Amino acid sequence: MRPSHSNHALLSLAVALLLGCQRPPTASSARSLRFGSGGGFAGLQTTYELYPDGRLTRRTSTPAAADAPATPLPPPPAAQVRACFRQLDALPTDSLQLDQPGNLTYFLDGQTRRGCPVHLAWGAPGAPAPHAARALYRNLQALLPR
Amino acid sequence: MKTTLALAGLLAVSGAFGAAQAQTARFKPTARSLAPAARPRINATIDGARAAELQRSTGPHLDAARLSTLARPVTASSGLGAVQLWRDAASGLPVFISATPKTTDAASRPAPADPAAASLAFLGELRAELQVQQPAQEFRVGDISRDALGQTHVRLTQHWRGLPVYGAEVVVHLDGHNQPTRFSGRHFRTPSGLTNLTPALAAPAAAAQAETALRRQTHVAALSADVQRLLEYSAPQSELVVYHPEPYAAPVLAWHVTTRPNVLERWETFVDAQTGAVLRQYESSCAANGPRTASGTDLNGTARTLNTYEWNNRFYLIDGAQPMFNLGRSTMPDEPVGALLTLDANNTRPSAPTITHVSGANNTSWTNRSAVSAHFNAATAYNYYRSVFNRNSLDGAGGTMISMVRLAEDDGSGMDNAFWNGRFIAYGEGNTGFTPLAGGLDVAGHEMTHGVVEKTANLVYQGQSGALNESMADVFGAMMDRADWLIGEDVVRTSAFPSGALRSLQDPHNGGTSLSNRGYQPRTMSELYTGTQDNGGVHVNSGIPNWAFYKTATAIGRDHAEQIWYRALTTYLTRSSQFLDLRLAAIQAATDLYGGSSADVTAVRAAFDAVGILGGTTQPPTHTLPTNPGQDYILSYDTNTADPGTLYRSNTAGANFLRLSTTAAISKPSLNDAGTVAVFVDAQHRLRALQLSPTVSESIIQNQPVWHNVAISKDGTKLAAVTMAQDTSIYVVNLASGQAVRYMLYNPTSAGTRGTGVMFADALEWDYSGEYLLYDSYNVISNAQGQDIDFWDIGFLRAWNAAGNTWGDGQIQKLVQNLPAGLSIGNPVLAKNSPHIMAFDLLDANAGTNGFSVMGLNVETGAAGTIFQGLSTPGTPSYSKLDDKMLFTAFNTAGDTVVAVTNLQADKITPSGTATVLISEGKWGVWYSQGQRVVTAAKESAATAVPGLSAYPNPAREELTLQADAAAEATLYDLLGRPVRTARLQPGRRSTLELNGLSAGTYVLRATAGAATSTRMIVKQ
Structure with missing residues (x-):
């Protein structure tokens, strides 16, 4: 008898084709967008974390050490925050993953509304991030207090 | 229905197969080029050029002349009447003389004399005023000209005992009757005090002195033969002269050297012929620009001599004094070639930088201390590499080195860092952790060494290779700043780094006990950081090779150690080198340089032993898997269209066929290692699974009609699949978790970037670790002539991270980085018992219709063998259970597809004997065994595993x-x-x-x- 394939795990593959990606839902529904840079001579990393509700924090950490406490920053304008998350959600599927660190590495980490993981790390000479990701990064930088 | 092949039907397989169509691409897309490297943009407002005022003098300064009338009596023999003199105020010597003849009556005048003789006589009459003892001997007649007014002008140069007196030239002007009436020009008193006219320095030595001095001022290059002909110059020209270093000071014997150091310039140098001292040197071509030197105070309060550059009356922190400077190719000041260029980011952020030259209207006021430090340190770094390793700049080719100071953080605050971005070094002004980082020589050395690494081994900035990248930067930074073994000690704030240094080669623990302590690094392999932060701990684990260097250097001396490390870096290490590779490279480098029995080799070994980098530490084990204990069979695809059966199982002699399926397939089946499941793509592009044991059953496991190929992992827990579209991705499903991901394919370049050109993947093969997926892909790239070239090649995709029990990072490595033109490789398959041995198809497009070969390769040793050649179709090879045979698809002389077999030698990559037909009217032979063996030890992360399961x-x-x-x-x-x-x-x-x-x-x-x-x-x- 032919086995039923209604519960086949491979069906997830078909779903993945439709949605572009799939990952298990996280325990918390809150998502955030982490960006920043690190490495260089000192190996320090500065991570900014932006939440949809406008909260923005900064954390500076030494190489491989435990995270330093996050410092709250002045919340950026809500419209700009929403625009950044829309930009995140609109990243093309071929612009979601990149791992080309350089002496100084820039990064974007997050998750689209559909649950697609986003991890971009760039900085290696001659290996720029996709245009859409760089545009998002620039807009995120513009949110930082001056 | 397949039958056992009769012996009479066996045909010796040879190279003379029927013609068949070579593998071709499914279609031809557009090629794309790689992205260019970034360059800093200069947005300064540069002063417009204004006319330069040349104030050069080759002789006594022109001061106000004095007019005086000769008061001495005129002798009867003299032909001169009244004489008026104009004298130089400084020297008192006449610069102009007007004399009238004694009589204006032409009839009574003496007969016209030879102008030359008349001029010398005239000068003789005036020798007292001229303060020349014997004008007739000291002046030589040069050019004589007669103008339209009938006047004659006689030029004379001054000499002293046969040597020209440099800069002394006078003119005697005669009237129409050849009577001298005027004198003009500059000369010197008779240099009677100069008695020794035998030079202690020969002309070539003087020219060498001149060149040495010249190199401090300008770019000296060898002129090409064409330029030499153009300039009529092949070597410095030297002339012995009497020279007055200061106007009317005592004369010296000197060599006057004329040099053309490059196509644009001509320089005059005066070298004391007795002492060799350079008395004066100046450019005699019509230009006001060029290298200069200046002084500036750096961040540490030290006065530094800087090489600056004057361009159109403005001075820049551009060092054009190094041998690599190429003025001819430079566009000054913005694009110097072969210079050390220092720029200022003006405390602006990277997202909106304002980058300017560090420049000024004069060459004496350099107040930007960060720029002074960076500029001086760049020269130090350049000279270190040049003098110690004969390396011409970071790229080894005289490329411009750019330093940028005062770059701020993204939020505008002071940047507590410095970095190399592939194009320039950027320094922050510091914040809580550091003072302005340009103040550290080892900072400059560290960052500049990243440039050297990029152009040599180009170590990937992740994991152990990234740690080696960082270690090399620390090592050579410490070698430039040789006073200690510390990194960053001149720029750290002790409030942030209590030890007083960012890192220490002497003791990587740097006063701490764990990674929670700032500046702490592991120093032995037992302390190796294995996390994912910091790109796998590149700034952390660098402490281990750092300590190995320290131990080596303290045993054999810094000089030997740095030579060994440099040779290891530039000769032996490659992009993915691990710590073990450094050990091997350093030992070999020490052997090359100092001999295999040297104390250096002993010291290197001991150092690496001490830090735990032992021979074989990180090498993947060259192991042999246990033989699958089960019964082996051959799975093949029947090509007889009259037979409804498609997939058949036979014994290994090609007999006792069992029909497994009647489903038409478009892909070669892929089996798990246990031989119990086969997966393939049917003619409707759906995924199918074929249970092979204990009973045979078939099912559609994915019914979307989009697929082209599928492969199951050896342990049966994952599937990889590709679609039939031009899709540069591979889809991977984890059957255990039900999750799926899509990996994007790319072509890794030698520069470490992700290049384009991949069109789609086809054949898939999982390795035995379950982490890597071998695949072949069709590529289209542009060659140097801009033409599209297409080819197939084989890649390794890291699709699974066994240690983390999670998805792999998608990193790709190619089996062959640069395939020779006309070659394609594909259909990779691993040996059954040796994970480091593989076979694949090779197509030589230049070999005609029979251009396919089945190749064997030992990935660890690099040894390769041709298992069978002269095929007109891809062989899609498959190893036997014991790796002593190879199945492959071929055509027989009748043009029918067959599954052939050849014996293999013990190396598993070369044939033994003659290939024979095993299965007629068949293809895609897969040798498999139905039994259990351990092929992969999946490692679970302790942090994520169910405890105690x-x-x-x-x-x-x-x-x-x-x-x-x-x-x-x-x-x-x-x-x-x-x-x-x-x-x-x-x-x-x-x-x-x-x-x-x-x-x-x-x-x-x-x-x-x-x-x-x-x-x-x-x-x-």
Whole structure:
């Protein structure tokens, strides 16, 4: 008898084709967008974390050490925050993953509304991030207090 | 229905097969080029050029002349009447003389004399005023000209005992009767005090002195033959002269050297012929620009001599004094070639930088201390590499080195860092952790060495290779700043780094005890950081090779150690080198330089031993898998269209056929290592699974009609698939978890970037670790002439991270980085028992219709062999159970597709004997065994595994006992991902899964306890 394939795990593959990606839902529904840079001579990393509700924090950490406490920053304008998350959600599927660190590495980490993981790390000479990701990064930088 | 092949039907397989169509691409897309490297933009407002005022003098300064009338009496023999003199105020010597003849009556005038003689006589008359002892001997007649007014002008140069007196030239002007009436010009008193006219320095030595001095001022280059002809110059020209270093000072014997150091310039140098001192040097071509020197105070309060550059009356921190400077190719000041250029980011942020030259209207006021430090340190770094290793700049080719100071953070605050971005070094002004980082020589050395690494080994900035990259930067930074073994000691704030340094080669622990302490690094392999932060700990684990260098250098001296490390870096290391590779490279480098029995080699070995980088530490084990204990068969695809059967199983002699399927397939089946499941793509582009044991059954496992190929991992837990579209991705499914990801393919370049050109993947093969997926892909790239070239090649995709029990990072490595033109490779397959040995198809497009070969390759040794050549179709090879035979597809002389077999030698990559036909009217032979063996040890992360999970016995017959230290849910899945049994586990209590009713075969047990997950492969007997 032919086995039923209604519960086949491979069906997830078909779903993945439709949605572009799939990952298990996280325990918390809150998502955030982490960006920043690190490495260089000192190996320090500065991570900014932006939440949809406008909260923005900064954390500076030494190489491989435990995270330093996050410092709250002045919340950026809500419209700009929403625009950044829309930009995140609109990243093309071929612009979601990149791992080309350089002496100084820039990064974007997050998750689209559909649950697609986003991890971009760039900085290696001659290996720029996709245009859409760089545009998002620039807009995120513009949110930082001056 | 397939029958056993009669012996009479055996045909010797030879190279003379029928013609067949070579593998071609499915279609031809547009090629794309790689992205260019970044360059800093200069947005300064540069002063417009204004006319330069040349104020050069080759002789006494022109001061106000004095007019005086000769008061002495005129002698009767003299032909001169009244004389008026104009004298130089400084020297008192006449610069102009007007004299009238004694009589204006032409009839009574003396007969016209030779102008030359008349001029000398005239000068003789005036010798007292001229203060020249013997004008007739000291002046030589040069050019004589007569103008339209009838006047004659006689030029004379001054000499002293046969030597020209440099800069002394006068003119005697005669009237129409050849009577001297005027004198003009400059000369010197008779240099009677200069008695020694024998030079102690020969002309070539003087020219060398001149060149040495010249190199401090301008770019000296060898002129090409064409330029030499153009300039009529092949070497410095030297002339011995009497020279007055200061106007009317005592004269010296000197060499006057004329040099053309480049196509644009001509320089005059005066070298004391007795002492060799350079008395004066100036450019005599019409230009006001060029290298200069200046002084500036750096961040440490030290006065530094700087090489600056004057361009159109403005001075820049551009060092054009180094031998690599190429003025001819430079566009000054913005694009100097072969210079050390220092720029200022003006405390602006990277997202909106304002980058300017560091420049000024004068060359004496350099107040930007960060720029002074950076500029001076750049020159130090350049000279270090040049003098110690004969390396011409960071790229080894005289490329411009750019330093940028005062770059701020993204939020505008002071940047507590410095970095190299592939194009320039950027320094921050510091914040809480550092003072302005340009103040550290080792900072400059560290960052500049990243440039050297990029152009040599180009170590990937991740994991151990990234740690080596960082270590090399620390090592050579410390070698430039040789006073200690510390990194950053001149720029750290002790409030942030209590030890007083960012890192220490002498003791990487740097006063700390763990990574929680700032500046702490591991110093031995037992302390190796294995996390993912910091790109896998590149700034952390660099402490280990750092300590190895320190130990080496303290044993044999810095000089030898740096030579060994430099040779290791530039000669032996490559992009993916690991710590072990450095050990091997350093030992070999020491052997090359100082001999195999040298103390240097001994010291290097001891150093690496001491830090735990031992021979074989990180080498993948060259192991042989245990032979699959089960019965072996051959799976093949029947090409007889009259036979409804498609997939058949036969014995290894090509007999006793068992029909397994009647489904038309478009891809070669892929089997798990246990030989119990085969997956393939049917003619409708759907994924199918074929259960092979204990009974045969077939099912569609994915019915979207989009697929082109599929492969199952050796342990049966994952599938990889590609679609039939031009899709630069591979889809991977984890059957145990039900998750799927899509990996984007790219072509890794030698520069470490992700290049384009991949069109789509085709053949797939999992390795035995379950982490890497071998694949072939069709590529289209542009060659140097801009033409599209297409080819197939083989890649390794890291699709799984066994240690983390998670998805792989998608990194790709190519089997062959730069295939020769006309060659393609594909259809990779691994040996059954040697994970480091593989076979693949090779197509030589230049070999005509029979251009396919089956190749064998030992990936560890690089040895390769041709197993069979002259095929007109891809062989799609398959190793036998013992790796002593190779199956491959071929055409017989009748043009029918066959499965052929050849014996292999013990190396598994070269043939033994003659190939023969094994299965007629067949293709895609796959040799498999139906038995269990351990091929991969999946490692679970302790942090994510279900604590204390055990499942036994394994293999099991009737029931499986489970136990865990935490409450967990356990589910047993078949290889098609269907749950077949479940159980709840209580901590510390045994539970059982009833296995009766399940088919014998391999299953996947998945247990979850909250966020923790563990999987086990279970065999049901």
